[in-house]
Amino acid sequence: MNMVPELHPLFEPITLGNVTFKNRLAMAPMTRSFSPENVPDAVVADYYRRRAAGGTGLIVTEGVGIDQSAAIGDGSGTSSRIPLLHGEAQLAGWRAVVDGVHAAGGKIFPQLWHQGVFRIEGTGPYPDAPSLRPSGLWGPDGGFSTVSRDYIPRVIQPTRPMTEEEIADAVHGFAKSATNAKAAGFDGIAIHGASGYLIDSFFWPQTNQRVDRYGGDMAKRALFGVEVVKAIREAIGPDMPILFRFGQWKQQDFNAKIAETPDELGILLRALAEAGADAFDASTLYFSAPAFEGSPLSLAAWAKSLSGKLSMAVGGVGLSENLFASFETGGAAVENNFFDAAERMGRGEFDMLALGRALIADPDWPNKVRRGEPTLAYSRDMLGALA
Ligand SMILES: Cc1cc2nc3c(=O)[nH]c(=O)nc-3n(C[C@H](O)[C@H](O)[C@H](O)COP(=O)(O)O)c2cc1C
Structure with missing residues (x-):
């Protein structure tokens, strides 16, 4: 297949654990809420198959509720x-x-x-299960966020902190689901450790004010995530790859930061790497945005250099507006910023690149971009159906 020469770095194969991807392009995880009775059906299968056929090397599925009774509910x-x-x-x-x-x-x-912390009490497949929150806190109200005003009053009241038994149960739930994923033939495991959900709510001081071994400085706040990675690694064996998503923004506040300094971020990522993570998916709103003041390095670049592992960049690739802006404006036009991404990858700044909304808009994005053909623009209306 013909290829735009400058884009070569995006289309080189890469190996992670025992899996080789045909190129460096991944589909970012995106909740679509199209699985009736929590079962992915033929429509869902076709949606993912089309992205693979369109040239995406790695599909990361939408968030999948783990085998713990409070894993999902209404709210997200x-x-x-x-x-x-x-x-x-x-x-x-x-x-x-x-x-x-x-x-x-x-x-x-x-x-x-x-x-x-996002699950609304009394909802989901197991409505009687209490929601799990490290310190009973949803997070600060009034952040730069897209959550609906009706939702906040349903979650903002503090609840009781998670017990040690609940922590162990959640860790076990991740491991059980990883075992099931292996049995179902998945090639690796992606862990959602971002956006303010359970794992991230242990990392974030706004939602983790525990005074036991799971709270305190970054090393302590990392412990729950570390236990999850270790349990998954034990469940799936040494070779199957684990991709860990961590990130800057939270659903409660798009301006939140994962760490104050690179040193602090290094403590988190090295602990997760030692526990068994093979690569980091550095979730940001814009893939090349500098992560810390005083340095031009992106979050994915920091993740790679601090952890010594492979890293993946994400955010705004192929589009004119970031995720937050496209909530407001309703869409995003096509933009050729993937040349910049390819150049950065060629320099070794990061190893993989994930596409979110661009792949909702255009399942053939990788094949088209590789050939220098135009791709389709994104509109929020596209979320109403799987196409
Ligand atoms: C409709 C939609 C659903 C999303 N659901 C998830 C999710 O389930 N898990 C997750 O980690 N991120 C989720 N995200 C964030 C994306 O993975 C990605 O990080 C974000 O959209 C930025 O990439 P983009 O600018 O290429 O769209 C979602 C984004 C969108 C647009």
Whole structure:
């Protein structure tokens, strides 16, 4: 296939653990709430298959509720339509998704997700289960956020902190779902450790004010995430890759930071790497934005240099508006900033590049960009159906 020469770095194969991707382009995890009764059906399978057929090397699925009873509820997506990764029908559904992606030449990781503080009490597949929050806190109200005003009063009241038993149960839930993912034929595991959900709410001092071993300085706030990675590594064995998503912004506040300094970030990422993470998906609103004052380095560049592991950049690739702006304006035009991404990758700043909204808009984005053909613009209306 013809290729725009400057884009070569994006289309080189890369190996992570025992998996080789045909190129460096990944589909970013995106909740779509299209799995009836929490089961991914043929429509979902076709949606992912089309992205693999369009040239995406790695599909990271939408957030998938782990096997812990408070993992999902209303608050982020429609809980009866968010997929799970336990139960016979769910696993059969995922097998069909995986087979379709493999047949189209792609690889696929499920994004293991526990909503934590975001779940509205009394909702989801197990409404009686209490929501899990490290310190009972949802987070600060009034942040720079897109959560709806109706939602805040339903979650803002402090609840009781998680008990040690609940922490152990959540860690076990991640491991059980990773075991199921391996059995269903997935190529690796993606962990959702960003956006203010359960794992991230342990990292963030605004939601973690614990005084036991899970709270305090960054090393202590990292412990829950470390335990999750270790448990998953033990469950899936040494070779299957683990991609860990951490990130700057939180749903509670798009301006939040994961760490005050590179040193602090290094403490977190090295602990996760030692626990068994193979690569870091550095979630930002714009892939090349400097992460810390006084340095031009992006978050993905810092992740790579601080952890010594591979890293993936994400945010605004191929589009004129970042995620937050496109909530407000309703869309984003096509932009050729992927040349900048390719140049950065060629210099070794990061190793992979994830596309979110650009792949909702255009399943053939990688193949088209590789050939120098125009791609389709993104509009929020596209979220109303899987196409
Ligand atoms: C509709 C939609 C749903 C999303 N759901 C998730 C999710 O389930 N898990 C996650 O980690 N990020 C989620 N994100 C964030 C994306 O993975 C990505 O980081 C973000 O959209 C920035 O990339 P982009 O600018 O290429 O769209 C979602 C984004 C969108 C637009």
